Amino acid sequence: MIMESSSVDAADLTGTFQTYVGADLDTAVEIIYRRALRLSRGEAQAAQDLTQDVLVKIMSDLRAGTLAPVVEPRPWLRALVNNQFIERYRSETRQKRGGAQRIGSLDHQREKGLDPPSPTPGPADTVADRDLRVRLRAAISDLPPTLRAVVELMLDGHTHHEIAEVLGIPENTSKTRLRAAIKYLRGFSSLASE
Amino acid sequence: MRESIDHNDREHDLGAVVSLLEILADLDSVDEESASLPDGGLAEARASAARLFGGSEPTAEADTAPTVASMMFEQIEGWLAESTLQVATSRGAAAAQTLDRHEPGLVAYGYEPDVEIDADIDADAATATITVVVQPVHAIAATLVLTITSAAGAVRRGTVNAYGIVVVDDVPISEASPNDLRFEWSMAT
Numbered sequence: 001m002i003m004e005s006s007s008v009d010a011a012d013l014t015g016t017f018q019t020y021v022g023a024d025l026d027t028a029v030e031i032i033y034r035r036a037l038r039l040s041r042g043e044a045q046a047a048q049d050l051t052q053d054v055l056v057k058i059m060s061d062l063r064a065g066t067l068a069p070v071v072e073p074r075p076w077l078r079a080l081v082n083n084q085f086i087e088r089y090r091s092e093t094r095q096k097r098g099g100a101q102r103i104g105s106l107d108h109q110r111e112k113g114l115d116p117p118s119p120t121p122g123p124a125d126t127v128a129d130r131d132l133r134v135r136l137r138a139a140i141s142d143l144p145p146t147l148r149a150v151v152e153l154m155l156d157g158h159t160h161h162e163i164a165e166v167l168g169i170p171e172n173t174s175k176t177r178l179r180a181a182i183k184y185l186r187g188f189s190s191l192a193s194e
Numbered sequence: 195m196r197e198s199i200d201h202n203d204r205e206h207d208l209g210a211v212v213s214l215l216e217i218l219a220d221l222d223s224v225d226e227e228s229a230s231l232p233d234g235g236l237a238e239a240r241a242s243a244a245r246l247f248g249g250s251e252p253t254a255e256a257d258t259a260p261t262v263a264s265m266m267f268e269q270i271e272g273w274l275a276e277s278t279l280q281v282a283t284s285r286g287a288a289a290a291q292t293l294d295r296h297e298p299g300l301v302a303y304g305y306e307p308d309v310e311i312d313a314d315i316d317a318d319a320a321t322a323t324i325t326v327v328v329q330p331v332h333a334i335a336a337t338l339v340l341t342i343t344s345a346a347g348a349v350r351r352g353t354v355n356a357y358g359i360v361v362v363d364d365v366p367i368s369e370a371s372p373n374d375l376r377f378e379w380s381m382a383t
Contacts (some may be wrong), residue, residue: 038218047239185215
């Protein structure tokens, strides 16, 4: 079920948030902030900004009516933080590598039929979310299945404890497989940049 | 050409995933759910969330948020809007023309009132990197933070460094709503 955008009123956003996300705002903020702080390596200001970006995205999806009720709030919220981190990383990397030189005008983007920027994200953002998930899956597709399973669950916001339960393996095995996967991916990464 | 772009995209995706996983693996021993949090950090995040979602702000905890000390930069929005359009129409130049501003309020914090503002606009990503140069008057000037907030609530911050430069990356811009950015100085906490 996707909510109707007309049913969303600004005053009801907090209640709507709880209905669709499956956690009250304070609880959700804590989950998001803890993951953001971790990914920001303890840098408080960066964690605040990352948290805010994730909340803005949720609010935009709620307003646009593109958010389906969340089944597992904790991993879902952590995955949103992961994705926001990845988008930022990509954006910064592109700038460092001179990506800003590859500028096409916004009109030009529209002429080419690509997504125009919009102040009110709509269904395209849901498509973008799916696109990011597909792209990340493609990036790790060369991993052996046992390692890939751990990485996919990690990208989906699960903790080692949860991964161990889902895959029926000891928690330490999940940690070991994650480290092995990183080593594996680092090898691909250096090959890709050559 | 398309293959080259796909290759770069995949390389960026891979780099981003590795970077994310490395951080998560580095902190394997930390229990994310029960780890101690910096003083006031969670309260500040909740206060921001309450503002964003239009609910009541937690009054007792709001004191922990940094105090906004000063001023708005008027006219920047118009300049940025004009620059965005220039980039869009010229399809090449990425840097906006430098904007000189006179901000008398900066004197109170130990800085000259004249500032220079530059923007590098990435129309492709619909973001801008905004650089502001301020001149300290005294040997010891207050450390200032520049906060840029979009109407959608996205917040970007940068701190003035020892050379009087503050860089704010990844500022979301939109040709459709170019005047929705708010610029504010505050004292670093």
